[in-house]
Amino acid sequence: MDAFLTRAVSFYSASPAPATAWAAGLIAEAMANGQGGRYTFTYFPGERRADGSINSYTLSARPMGECRDAGLPSYFTDESGVIRVTHANRAATVNDPPLEK
Secondary structure (H helix, E strand, C coil), X not given: CHHHHHHHHHHHHHCCCCCCXXXXXXXXXXXXXXXXXXXXXXXXXXXXXXXXXXXXXXXXXEECHHHHHCCCCEEEEECCCCCEEECCCCCCCCCCCECCC
């Protein structure tokens, strides 16, 4: 999970033009469609600039079904590159503490 978010942050923060993680070969097709393993992934790009670049985004990973009830953590990251985590039964946000390395 952490490796996925790290690669995604690298890809999306460095990408000056529209692209998808699937097209770049970074993640499996199921993940590119929003689900992978035990998580549902949600990506929101920021506003597109006049040159076509997108320089901000949010990306979250929330456990699905029984995994959520079992206490698996939720993750959040944005263009800052900081991965945030919560063990509460809710989506992680920019206000949650950073993931400890």
